[in-house]
Amino acid sequence: MIRLWGQPKYAAATGKLAGYELFLREKQTENGDWQLPADFSKFSPSTMANLIGATLKTLPQDFELVSFNLDQEQFIDEAYTTLLVAVQAQLDYALVIELTERRGIGRKTIQLDDLITAAQRFQAVGLRVCLDDVGTG
Numbered sequence: 001m002i003r004l005w006g007q008p009k010y011a012a013a014t015g016k017l018a019g020y021e022l023f024l025r026e027k028q029t030e031n032g033d034w035q036l037p038a039d040f041s042k043f044s045p046s047t048m049a050n051l052i053g054a055t056l057k058t059l060p061q062d063f064e065l066v067s068f069n070l071d072q073e074q075f076i077d078e079a080y081t082t083l084l085v086a087v088q089a090q091l092d093y094a095l096v097i098e099l100t101e102r103r104g105i106g107r108k109t110i111q112l113d114d115l116i117t118a119a120q121r122f123q124a125v126g127l128r129v130c131l132d133d134v135g136t137g
Helices: 045-058 072-076 078-088 112-124
Strands: 002-010 017-027 065-070 094-099 128-131
Touching: 002 045, 002 065, 017 045, 045 078, 065 072, 072 078, 072 094, 072 112, 078 094, 078 112, 094 112, 112 128
Parallel strands: 017 065, 065 094, 094 128
Antiparallel strands: 002 017
């Protein structure tokens, strides 16, 4: 079982709620704890888009943005662009795609040009992209 957990994000200037960053967690059957999945690729883009859409319906709607992390393999997968555009079309606030340093499980060698092309694709369809700061110190 998977869920998205929302971490509030606050505007630096006002201290008011600006939105949420959503984190994917998987329930471990042996102990019932929620943990970061070891393999993000086992969840299809459509599963993730449906999960994002369902999660966003449960959040208050008086904020500016929601960010969602993609590992590098997910980020370059064109299916995510298409599905996240559909999610964004249903929102009154910005959906921000955060590229993480996680490479995925390595089925594909990812070059810097692949990441740049994917970022340009997201931007061309009106989705914001930023670099996730996890692990950067």
